[in-house]
Amino acid sequence: MADIIIPNISQALYRHLCQNIVGTEKHVKTIRLMNMVRDNLSNNKKETVITSGSIGEGLDMRGSDFDIMFVSKFVEVIENVQPDFDIRRPYLSMDTDDVKPCYTLLRLDYSRDSFRLFQLCEEHYGKRYFSSALCKGNMLLVLKEGNQIHGPCISDRNGFFDHAFSLHGKMWISSAVNWITRSGSSWPSHNVIQSIIKHGVLFVPVGVHGSPKEDLEWRVSFSVAEKLLINTFTHTQLMCYALLKIILKDVISNDSECKDLLCSYFLKTIMFWISEELPSSVWKPDNLITCFMRCFSRLVYCVEHSVCSHYFIPENNMFENKIDGRARDVLLKKLNTLHSYGWRCILFSDQISNFTVSIRNIPIEPCTLYVNDVKKIVQSRILHVGIDIFETYSELDIHVFNPGLFHSIWCHKFSLKHLYAYYISKRCSKQAQRFPLYGAIINNKYQYKRYKSCLSTLLTNVYHDAVSGWLMVASFFYKTKQYRKALHIIRYSISKCSSDKLFLGLTLSHIHYQSLKLLSFFKTSVACLRKILFVDLIQLTENSTLTPEELLIEGCNDIYYIPSTAYAYFLSFLCHNHLNDVRHCQDSIQDLKIVIGERYLMADFKSTAEAYTLLGIALQLFGDKESARQAFLQSLKIYPDESENSAAIIVKMNT
Structure with missing residues (x-):
């Protein structure tokens, strides 16, 4: 009887994870493609950018982390094989004497530009390391105030993402050479192994805790290799890995005595070891619970014996001096208690407690899976943070456009073409705001060239969503005093603001479900979906040349995130105001009030507060000072953070 029940439960659990937590196999691949394209376009002459952490693996779940590795192209690490020497490049060599396996000192062997590197070196027994x-301290100074050092990373104040500076060794290191021939199974395949070796290894700035040379030591990182391995997982393997992460975050770490004893890297390591042992045919939905329990049992065994061998360098016991003594006893008691429940231990997580088991294995409708995948993207704040990071760190120059245009033109996959176009468009929104603007009358060739450059960049910016890109073009015409052209584009943008549109943080309605079900039959990619249905916020950067003068208030932060609907009617009001069209000014103010009242295409309280601030400015310009004051006060009531809400300064100025 159990032989029949367990597969049914496994299938039900698999469906629940697909629908509500991890997403479908296609969804995971989409996240990985987004990472790949974003990383490719972020790379530059100085560094390679690699998305890692859970998001880097394609797992966008509750509590997922977004890690970014910046791999320096300026310095190369060597072991004992001299590379083709380049006098322009500094070289560091590994020194593993009296250092724990998986760690190394990096000795400075050669640098033509000695002073810059010497500042980050310390002398030890007459040699520079x-x-x-010092590297982490230097990176902390470069990044924004409020960040803090966390292991090898610099974490932001909100805990959304980590930055990790790293160095690259192009050659596979000798301490991990046994891994190449160790596995006799079909996993990983020969091609995957060769690809991993080709990528070499990374070195991240963290030493062995308590070591006398801790501040000099670097950890050998196999993060690229691990991403390649996880990308070979079947979706069932990935679900099993996700279940382990869920039980760690939702159940084990909730116990104050067990918190911080285990990390997801240990679970990943266990997954790798077991993937070597089991044939790939075992990893299928019917066996999800069996595979999960095997992994969980291995975790209990590792804790019981205080041993968790590093996957690539087994000599490194990652539990040494960490999972021992009382900490081991407390953790083992917790794990044994959970293990005694069998597969039902996962029900202690509120993410899984409500899944239902059907007697019959009824397949899920493809359109339902498609809608659920879109819902995850719409409600995923961390994916949107990833896009913001790309806009912040990528440089829009020849190094961005060359690979982007190359892939857009030559790539056979439409999904990739559209993703490259999407990210280039997003970046153009920021780049266009740096161009100096002139009036509608251009006096010389230089001014005309700048004018055309800004306009062409803005026209490239319209490919990432349905509305905001065009409103930035309207801003351009407003700033160059071409008000009628601006109004024409604003009317077009407003016509796109229909009730089926999507935006960050949206709760999907019946209209959205119907629209998405229709699009599912056409197998519309995420990038295409964004162009058709997404409405982004208007993002006006610091010192943007496209910000209307009416928004530039002395003492206020001039960075704005404004709902597109509110901005459209506000900009419409400004245009009509300059044209002395009183009736249409009144109409624009009335329309602005309506979209605010309905919170139409507005994601959160901060967006609504920004909209009220725009309404207040419009009313103030129109001469209705009391109504303007009420709008500013309403803005502050909704979002009272005076450091981020310009309404606070406006109210103080008017009192």
């Missing part, structure tokens, strides 16, 4: 502590 690249300091991991």
